[in-house]
Structure formats: structure tokens, C-alpha cells
Amino acid sequence: MRLLILGGTTEASALARALAGRDGVAPVLSLAGRTRNPALPPIPHRIGGFGGAEGLADHLRRERVDAVVDATHPFAARISAHAVLASAAAGVPLLAFTRPSWRPRPGDRWTAVADLDAAAAALGPARTSALLTVGRLGLAHFRAAPQHRYVIRTIDPPDPAELPPDHALVFDRGPFALDGEIALMRREGVEAVVTKNSGGAAAAAKLDAARALGLRVIAVDRPRIAGERDEAETLDAVLHWIAVHRSGG
Ligand SMILES: NC(=O)c1ccc[n+]([C@@H]2O[C@H](COP(=O)([O-])OP(=O)(O)OC[C@H]3O[C@@H](n4cnc5c(N)ncnc54)[C@H](OP(=O)(O)O)[C@@H]3O)[C@@H](O)[C@H]2O)c1
CATH class of the missing domain: 3.40.50.720 (NAD(P)-binding Rossmann-like Domain)
Structure with a gap:
């Protein structure tokens, strides 16, 4: 399974580490290139924009990507919107690795x-x-x-x-x-x-x-991401989604 991880977050790096060396999954981590010395996990990576939603859709087709996990930051709204459009255009399943918002506790x-x-x-x-x-x-x-x-x-x-x-x-x-x-x-x-x-x-x-x-x-407050995508909030749930899609589910 060729998996594209849109990263730039601790969550994306944790997913990359969890997938390193796993049989049956070939993950590639994509970074925007904002950080000068990014912490690179032990899987293949690429750096730089795709050229909008169309560029990302072209990339998915060209690289024969089977599934996309959008593990970008919740405020990286543009790339997440592009991921929705591009994965729909290329017919590739998309999962967003999201995080619950922080909430104030009594007394905060x-x-x-x-x-x-x-x-x-x-x-x-x-x-x-x-x-x-x-x-x-x-x-x-x-x-x-x-x-x-x-x-x-x-x-x-x-x-x-x-x-x-x-x-x-x-x-x-x-x-x-x-x-x-x-x-x-x-x-x-x-x-x-x-x-x-x-x-x-x-x-x-x-x-x-x-x-x-x-x-x-x-x-x-975080921006709202429009469009259809699966969502998971934990690493285990993301790994489960990958396993299900790997076996054609
Ligand atoms: N925004 C934040 O507060 C924040 C905080 C921590 C980390 N980050 C990370 O920093 C990066 C950039 O964030 P942003 O807010 O500038 O994003 P953005 O506004 O949503 O995206 C701007 C452009 O950057 C490129 N891009 C963004 N993430 C990419 C990725 N993972 N791989 C390849 N290209 C990517 C895309 O260029 P093209 O249109 O050319 O494809 C996108 O259109 C992301 O990886 C994000 O996870 C952001």
C-alpha cells in the first residue's frame, strides 16, 4: 500500500515511526518545507508544495498513491482543503488525523x-x-x-x-x-x-x-475544514484505518 502522509506535526512523525519497517505499507512523509531543520522520521520523505489541489491530485496519480493521511496541523487549512479535493479527484481514500480541541477547565x-x-x-x-x-x-x-x-x-x-x-x-x-x-x-x-x-x-x-x-x-479557534474525509483522533485508530484500507475494505 503506497501511503502519503501529509505532515509537519508531532502526530505525523509518530505515525511515520509507527509505520517504519512494517510489511505491506510503503509510507512517504510530505513536509511543506517551512522548518529549516525538520525532525525527519525513519521513512522516505519529500519536501515542498505540490502546486495546489490539482498538483496534489497529479502527484497522487503519478506516484500511484493508494491512500492519504492528512496529519497536518489543525491551522494548516489550505493543504487540508487541497487534500479533500485532490483525493476525491484521484479516487484515493483520505483520513484526517485530527486532535480534539483543548477546552477550559473550571477555574481556568x-x-x-x-x-x-x-x-x-x-x-x-x-x-x-x-x-x-x-x-x-x-x-x-x-x-x-x-x-x-x-x-x-x-x-x-x-x-x-x-x-x-x-x-x-x-x-x-x-x-x-x-x-x-x-x-x-x-x-x-x-x-x-x-x-x-x-x-x-x-x-x-x-x-x-x-x-x-x-x-x-x-x-x-481553529478553522473549519470543508468537505468529505474520514477522521481519527488516535494513532491506533489511524493504524486501524490503514489496515482496513490495505486489505481492500
Ligand atoms: N499553521 C500552523 O499553525 C502550523 C503549526 C505547526 C505546524 N504546521 C505545519 O507547517 C506546514 C505548513 O503549514 P501552513 O499553515 O503554512 O499550511 P497551509 O496554509 O495549509 O498550506 C499552504 C501551502 O503549503 C503547502 N503545504 C502545506 N503543508 C504541506 C505538506 N505537509 N506537504 C507539502 N506541502 C504542504 C501547500 O502548497 P501547494 O499548494 O503548493 O501544494 C499548501 O497550499 C504544514 O506541514 C503544517 O502541518 C503548521
Whole structure:
């Protein structure tokens, strides 16, 4: 079974590791190429866009792909929409490896917002110190709220032109542990955590840390992905779907 995994996430890497060396499945991991030194799992990979939904459909036909698992980030809406269109066009089954959204627990100080502009506004007019974990490419939105101090955590260095004026940069990649998150928030005097509501385990420790320290959380709602696709939330469920499709079910 020739399987294309659309990746760029901890979940995709875990799936790739689980499939490495398995009989009967030939997986290829596809990365967009955003991260300079991506963590590469022990399976074949390709890097770079396909050229839109049509380019992806051509790729599926040319490479005789039998099934696609979309394990991209919940905020990577464009590639997920392309996967729906392309797999339908090429007649290839598609599974989205999704993650349940994070939800506030009783006592949490959460504000849910629609987008990054609303997240910047939700920090309020008074100066605060915010940890931004929204990715390198979403930082320019916070230039509209220059009164705050921002502790910005990214994998690769951001474009200096996109940074709000008062900032500290922290370079790191998940998965993150609770102790480290608490230490970072204490050291930097963080009062609010701004995050995409990505869900999943690899980045959840910052929410537990915010809860432990009584900090505000501003969580950006995820985009809706339109179209027909199967969905699974756990690695076991994804492996089961692959097994069923491998045997022609
Ligand atoms: N958005 C986030 O917050 C976020 C967070 C963590 C990780 N990531 C990962 O970073 C990558 C890019 O995210 P994004 O938000 O920029 O995506 P996006 O807006 O949905 O996609 C933009 C374009 O990037 C290409 N692309 C995206 N994912 C790809 C993949 N796995 N393999 C090959 N091409 C891909 C496609 O180019 P073509 O149209 O040319 O095919 C797509 O049209 C994804 O792999 C995603 O899983 C994103």
C-alpha cells in the first residue's frame, strides 16, 4: 500500500515511526518545507508544495498513491482543503488525523477568539506580558498592540520586520514538559498565554502551566475544514484505518 502522509506535526512523525519497517505499507512523509531543520522520521520523505489541489491530485496519480493521511496541523487549512479535493479527484481514500480541541477547565481564565487580530485585542489596553506560541508567521498581528511585552517562542527565527517592539525570543520545539513551561513563564514574568487551539498532547503543557500559575489564556479557534474525509483522533485508530484500507475494505 503506497501511503502519503501529509505532515509537519508531532502526530505525523509518530505515525511515520509507527509505520517504519512494517510489511505491506510503503509510507512517504510530505513536509511543506517551512522548518529549516525538520525532525525527519525513519521513512522516505519529500519536501515542498505540490502546486495546489490539482498538483496534489497529479502527484497522487503519478506516484500511484493508494491512500492519504492528512496529519497536518489543525491551522494548516489550505493543504487540508487541497487534500479533500485532490483525493476525491484521484479516487484515493483520505483520513484526517485530527486532535480534539483543548477546552477550559473550571477555574481556568480562558478567552476564546476567532483569529490572531482578536487575540491581540483581547490582551487589553493595559500593558501585560504575554507568551506568544502562535508560530513564526503570525507575529505581525501583535504589532497592533505594541504596549505589551511579548515572549515569543518559535522553532526558527522570525522576520524582524514582523515583530512587535517589546519582545524576547525563545527558540524551541515541542514536545514541551510542564516543569519547563512553568520555569519559562516564571522567569519571563508571563501574565497571559496566547495560543492557537491546536489540541494534542505535544503542546498542552503550556495550558497546564498557565492553570498552575493562574494565568490568562487566549486561545484562537481553529478553522473549519470543508468537505468529505474520514477522521481519527488516535494513532491506533489511524493504524486501524490503514489496515482496513490495505486489505481492500
Ligand atoms: N499553521 C500552523 O499553525 C502550523 C503549526 C505547526 C505546524 N504546521 C505545519 O507547517 C506546514 C505548513 O503549514 P501552513 O499553515 O503554512 O499550511 P497551509 O496554509 O495549509 O498550506 C499552504 C501551502 O503549503 C503547502 N503545504 C502545506 N503543508 C504541506 C505538506 N505537509 N506537504 C507539502 N506541502 C504542504 C501547500 O502548497 P501547494 O499548494 O503548493 O501544494 C499548501 O497550499 C504544514 O506541514 C503544517 O502541518 C503548521
